[in-house]
Amino acid sequence: MFRRFDEAAGPIVEIVVDDRRIEARLGENLAAALLAAEIEPFRTTPVSGAARMPYCMMGVCFDCLAIVDGVPNRQTCLETVRAGMVVERQNGARAPGPQNGGE
Amino acid sequence: MGNYSLFSIVREGLRGNTGWTPAWRDPDPKPSYDAVIIGGGGHGLATAYYLAKIHGMKNIAVVEKGWIGGGNSGRNTTIIRSNYLYDASAAIYEHALKLWEGLSQELNYNIMMSHRGVLNLAHDDNEARQLKRRVEANRLNGVDAEYLGPKEIKEFCPILNTSPDIRYPVIGATLQRRGGTNRHDAVCWGYARAADALGVDIIQNCEVTEILTERGQVTGLRTSRGDIRTEKVASVTAGHTSVIAGMVGVRLPIESHPLQALVSEPLKPVNPCVVMSNAVHVYCSQSDKGELVIGAGIDGHTSYTQRGSLDIIEHQMAAIVELFPIFSRLRMMRQWGGIVDVCPDASPIISKTEIGGFYVNGGWGTGGWKATPGSGHAFADLVANDAPNAIAAPFTLERFVTGDLVAEHGAAAVAH
Amino acid sequence: MNRTSCDLAVVGAGPAGMAAASEASALGLRAVVLDEKPGPGGQIYHAITAPRTAARDAVLGPDYLGGLPLVDAFTSSGADYRSGATVWQISEDGVSYAGADGGGDIAASRVLVATGAMERPYPLPGWTLPGVMTAGAAQLLLKGSGLLADDAVFVGTGPLLYLVATQYVNAGARIEAIIDTANPAAKWAALPHLPMALRQSGYIAKGLRMLARIRRSGTKVIHGARDIALEGEDRVAAVTWQQGASGQRQRLACRHVFLHQGVVPNPNMTMAARAAHRWDEAQACWVVDRDTHGRTSLPWLLAAGDGAGIGGAKVAELSGRLAALAAAHDLGRLDAAAFAARSAPLIRRVGAEMAPRPFLDRLYRPADGTLAPQDEATILCRCEEVRRGAVADAVAEGCPGPNQLKSFTRAGMGPCQGRMCGHSIGAVISELSGRSAAEVGYFRLRMPVKPVTLGDIGGMTHAQKEET
Numbered sequence: 001m002f003r004r005f006d007e008a009a010g011p012i013v014e015i016v017v018d019d020r021r022i023e024a025r026l027g028e029n030l031a032a033a034l035l036a037a038e039i040e041p042f043r044t045t046p047v048s049g050a051a052r053m054p055y056c057m058m059g060v061c062f063d064c065l066a067i068v069d070g071v072p073n074r075q076t077c078l079e080t081v082r083a084g085m086v087v088e089r090q091n092g093a094r095a096p097g098p099q100n101g102g103e
Numbered sequence: 104m105g106n107y108s109l110f111s112i113v114r115e116g117l118r119g120n121t122g123w124t125p126a127w128r129d130p131d132p133k134p135s136y137d138a139v140i141i142g143g144g145g146h147g148l149a150t151a152y153y154l155a156k157i158h159g160m161k162n163i164a165v166v167e168k169g170w171i172g173g174g175n176s177g178r179n180t181t182i183i184r185s186n187y188l189y190d191a192s193a194a195i196y197e198h199a200l201k202l203w204e205g206l207s208q209e210l211n212y213n214i215m216m217s218h219r220g221v222l223n224l225a226h227d228d229n230e231a232r233q234l235k236r237r238v239e240a241n242r243l244n245g246v247d248a249e250y251l252g253p254k255e256i257k258e259f260c261p262i263l264n265t266s267p268d269i270r271y272p273v274i275g276a277t278l279q280r281r282g283g284t285n286r287h288d289a290v291c292w293g294y295a296r297a298a299d300a301l302g303v304d305i306i307q308n309c310e311v312t313e314i315l316t317e318r319g320q321v322t323g324l325r326t327s328r329g330d331i332r333t334e335k336v337a338s339v340t341a342g343h344t345s346v347i348a349g350m351v352g353v354r355l356p357i358e359s360h361p362l363q364a365l366v367s368e369p370l371k372p373v374n375p376c377v378v379m380s381n382a383v384h385v386y387c388s389q390s391d392k393g394e395l396v397i398g399a400g401i402d403g404h405t406s407y408t409q410r411g412s413l414d415i416i417e418h419q420m421a422a423i424v425e426l427f428p429i430f431s432r433l434r435m436m437r438q439w440g441g442i443v444d445v446c447p448d449a450s451p452i453i454s455k456t457e458i459g460g461f462y463v464n465g466g467w468g469t470g471g472w473k474a475t476p477g478s479g480h481a482f483a484d485l486v487a488n489d490a491p492n493a494i495a496a497p498f499t500l501e502r503f504v505t506g507d508l509v510a511e512h513g514a515a516a517v518a519h
Numbered sequence: 520m521n522r523t524s525c526d527l528a529v530v531g532a533g534p535a536g537m538a539a540a541s542e543a544s545a546l547g548l549r550a551v552v553l554d555e556k557p558g559p560g561g562q563i564y565h566a567i568t569a570p571r572t573a574a575r576d577a578v579l580g581p582d583y584l585g586g587l588p589l590v591d592a593f594t595s596s597g598a599d600y601r602s603g604a605t606v607w608q609i610s611e612d613g614v615s616y617a618g619a620d621g622g623g624d625i626a627a628s629r630v631l632v633a634t635g636a637m638e639r640p641y642p643l644p645g646w647t648l649p650g651v652m653t654a655g656a657a658q659l660l661l662k663g664s665g666l667l668a669d670d671a672v673f674v675g676t677g678p679l680l681y682l683v684a685t686q687y688v689n690a691g692a693r694i695e696a697i698i699d700t701a702n703p704a705a706k707w708a709a710l711p712h713l714p715m716a717l718r719q720s721g722y723i724a725k726g727l728r729m730l731a732r733i734r735r736s737g738t739k740v741i742h743g744a745r746d747i748a749l750e751g752e753d754r755v756a757a758v759t760w761q762q763g764a765s766g767q768r769q770r771l772a773c774r775h776v777f778l779h780q781g782v783v784p785n786p787n788m789t790m791a792a793r794a795a796h797r798w799d800e801a802q803a804c805w806v807v808d809r810d811t812h813g814r815t816s817l818p819w820l821l822a823a824g825d826g827a828g829i830g831g832a833k834v835a836e837l838s839g840r841l842a843a844l845a846a847a848h849d850l851g852r853l854d855a856a857a858f859a860a861r862s863a864p865l866i867r868r869v870g871a872e873m874a875p876r877p878f879l880d881r882l883y884r885p886a887d888g889t890l891a892p893q894d895e896a897t898i899l900c901r902c903e904e905v906r907r908g909a910v911a912d913a914v915a916e917g918c919p920g921p922n923q924l925k926s927f928t929r930a931g932m933g934p935c936q937g938r939m940c941g942h943s944i945g946a947v948i949s950e951l952s953g954r955s956a957a958e959v960g961y962f963r964l965r966m967p968v969k970p971v972t973l974g975d976i977g978g979m980t981h982a983q984k985e986e987t
Contacts, residue, residue: 001668001774002660002666002667002668003666003667003668003669004664004665004666004667005574005575005578005665005666005667005690005691005692006572006574006575006665007572007665010570025664027557027569027570028569028663028664029566029659029660029663029664032660032663032664032666033664035660035666036664036666040649040754041649041753045902045904046369046393047902047903047904048904050647050904051648051649051753051754052647052649053649053650053651053652054652054656055647055651055652055653055656055901055939056637056638056652056653056655056656056939057652057653057655057656057659057660058562058637058655058656058659059555060637060785060935060938060939061901061935061938061939062902062933062934062935063647063901065934071432072432073368073434073934073970078555078556078603078605080557080603092371093369093370093371093393094368094369094370094371095370095371095373096262096370096371096373096429096430096433125916125917126916129917170919170923172926173922173923173926177926288926307917308919367973368934368970392929416976417976417977417978418977419977420973420976420977420978421977421978422977423973423977424973424974424977430973431972431973431974431977432972432973432974433972433973434934434970434971434972435967435970435971435972435973435976436932436933436934436936436967436970437932437936437965437967438965438966438967439965440965
């Protein structure tokens with residue numbers, strides 16, 4: 001499991017992951033914050049349902065996807081922690097976005 | 104050819120799947136054939152299959168520059184429907200739809216035909232009147248067609264935004280329930296396998312560089328894999344019809360344009376049908392994998408590059424997001440382009456030419472896929488008998504001389 | 520939706536992009552820099568502008584902090600810098616991007632792709648399991664958040680593998696083992712290139728110091744491991760391998776595995792633009808064709824940095840400056856004499872910095888079997904979960920290359936757009952069909968270079984998107 005060997009990033013804020021409150025550092029990388037909080041796995045694949053976690057941490061592998069503030073398939077390794085951020089783990093294929101258009 | 108059946112699946116399961124044979128051979132070209140089809144896409148392979156099956160022409164070959172199904176067959180959005188306005192169009196597309204309905208059985212190959220229904224939207228009163236007229240015409244031709252109002256549209260496809268205050272409000276739609284989609288690779292592979300079993304040589308990586316003629320009659324082909332003698336050459340090369348015809352000096356009334364399509368990330372099932380909008384010129388369906396497949400309109404300029412610019416489709420995407428608000432945050436993963444051959448009347452050419460033994464099937468615009476079996480069936484008849492049958496007759500080149508056009512562009516106002 | 524125009528649009532704010540933008544601004548060009556990350560620096564100087572601690576600075580070392588002057592020069596250069604901006608299309612008209620500011624289109628006379636390198640995909644059994652990541656990923660977690668994992672096993676080879684291991688040792692983490700997969704014969708193949716490498720002796724000395732530091736720490740380094748596999752149910756639990764010729768299967772329990780097989784250019788953007796590319800046999804990867812200044816086969820497109828060919832951070836910076844000079848010259852803003860005079864010293868320094876490359880390329884060339892895994896069940900395409908066996912079946916049926924393979928298997932059609940499988944699929948098809956990697960080719964890539972929302976393509980503003 002990952003541990004923090006120093007404490008550099010900004011003030012500690014709360015974010016919500018699947019209804020669970022976790023501590024994160026304001027402005028740090030979201031995937032890193034989720035790893036530090038031992039969130040596991042990040043998602044399951046649409047193809048076989050296999051569990052996945054970040055692999056590249058630099059935006060190329062698309063294995064760290066999650067629903068961030070209601071938007072599915074966000075690359076958490078390219079997201080920055082904001083206070084009150086809501087993260088949901090994404091299992092299988094994503095559902096379509098909020099359905100508040102139309103009649 | 105091994106038959107695919109429950110028995111063969113169980114047998115191979117027990118044998119560890121070691122007994123399957125390749126679905127088609129990989130032959131070298133023979134020195135001569137009774138007929139050679141240029142182009143190993145859906146239409147070309149279907150033509151070969153029906154030539155062998157119905158007309159008993161088994162000493163024939165399909166030559167393909169790349170791999171089978173790798174051209175426009177592999178680039179289209181596989182929308183199947185037959186609700187065209189004019190009798191001639193309805194006849195050929197309905198002929199095709201009837202063949203689609205039994206094709207998995209006929210080919211012993213699952214083409215994944217899904218009759219999920221096709222909606223054609225009307226966004227203004229004029230379009231609504233045209234669509235209503237088309238529904239009547241369809242019914243007279245025995246083509247299933249219904250006209251739906253906004254409420255019924257919403258019931259049939261709940262994710263469509265039917266509110267009246269958007270840029271392209273949905274005020275009505277036609278529905279063809281027998282329409283739908285199928286699987287492009289499976290169709291090509293199914294026809295290839297069945298044609299191969301009848302003795303047809305399917306020759307891939309074989310580019311035609313010259314069509315040989317003597318005194319206005321075809322005598323053979325020069326290809327990247329050697330010369331082939333034949334008295335009948337049938338060109339089925341969507342996107343390059345004019346290029347092939349140009350080899351024998353035949354000029355066709357065809358313009359070639361880039362056409363684009365996009366595919367989204369996979370999504371849980373959300374779009375139950377095919378939705379087409381003519382005013383915006385977009386069409387959208389959801390694949391078995393869950394990806395949304397979105398086809399766009401053609402670029403205004405003519406080009407042989409197999410790509411269009413995404414700038415061109417910006418307004419179409421803006422409109423589709425209005426029609427389907429839940430798609431606005433949907434990520435598009437891939438985009439590609441193909442080249443479509445368009446005739447002035449937006450109808451195809453299935454015809455003999457001034458060169459004896461040189462036949463052309465092309466000019467299907469953006470909508471040739473749906474015609475694949477009907478086109479192959481009619482074209483095979485033309486190649487075998489050197490005369491068009493009743494279905495192909497309205498689509499010969501003579502119409503551009505007589506003026507007897509099948510003007511689907513203006514009449515049907517559909518996204519072809 | 521933002522619309523603006525500029526002389527030079529730079530994609531990527533790593534050393535190449537930052538240097539190019541600084542140089543271009545100094546030459547009077549209007550430069551716009553778009554980068555996916557929240558701050559400048561690229562991967563090498565990741566999070567350098569974020570809050571740091573003395574302890575972390577000590578662990579990351581002077582090479583990391585050496586990026587600060589470059590970053591400072593860039594931020595004060597006057598270039599229009601847009602962070603969190605994902606470029607999804609480039610063309611002769613400019614670039615389109617999606618981002619926190621609503622995204623937009625930027626018209627540009629020249630586009631410079633400085634998108635950097637990525638770690639070479641290293642497919643082995645179990646590499647998709649949670650707990651398995653690249654060594655570079657582990658380093659980014661250390662740089663950005665000070666995260667460490669104890670009892671990790673490092674598997675692979677290459678300078679970065681040893682650099683991260685050294686940083687782990689210095690930070691006080693316990694490393695379970697380093698399993699070096701380099702072919703022992705590679706040392707002898709590399710030896711003829713050592714004299715040239717020694718001309719730039721800093722590299723070699725640094726490397727030797729790293730190896731000594733790891734040895735002193737008592738970390739177990741295993742050589743001669745073959746057929747490495749990762750095991751575990753819902754998370755990696757062990758590494759197993761064949762040791763030497765004896766055939767004895769070894770097993771080491773662990774909770775983390777960090778993989779590395781060197782770095783390759785991330786080719787997607789230049790390939791999607793249809794610039795000419797060539798297969799680089801020495802580095803076993805595809806690289807964009809370019810001249811000394813980074814001009815590609817397309818008149819509007821330049822490429823610099825590791826994304827245009829692996830050379831490291833210093834070369835990236837120099838190549839960025841050269842590309843900016845070329846853009847200025849070609850746009851008529853720098854006369855031929857000044858262009859030549861300014862270019863010459865940069866080109867000389869690139870030559871000097873590249874001296875150790877042939878030695879490093881051969882020393883750390885992936886051993887046979889790592890580019891193209893042998894085990895049928897190994898996943899090649901992580902997105903579509905396509906295994907080597909499926910690719911082999913398709914090749915046996917006559918599938919000639921990666922593009923037709925998409926029809927057979929869907930490999931390369933997932934969200935990563937082939938980045939994680941392109942090189943290994945090429946290697947597998949090459950091996951099975953007996954054709955060279957150059958002949959087999961690569962996926963035909965197209966825009967969008969990254970998945971982009973319909974709303975972004977449609978050019979809707981952020982506010983409109985919120986409404987819908």
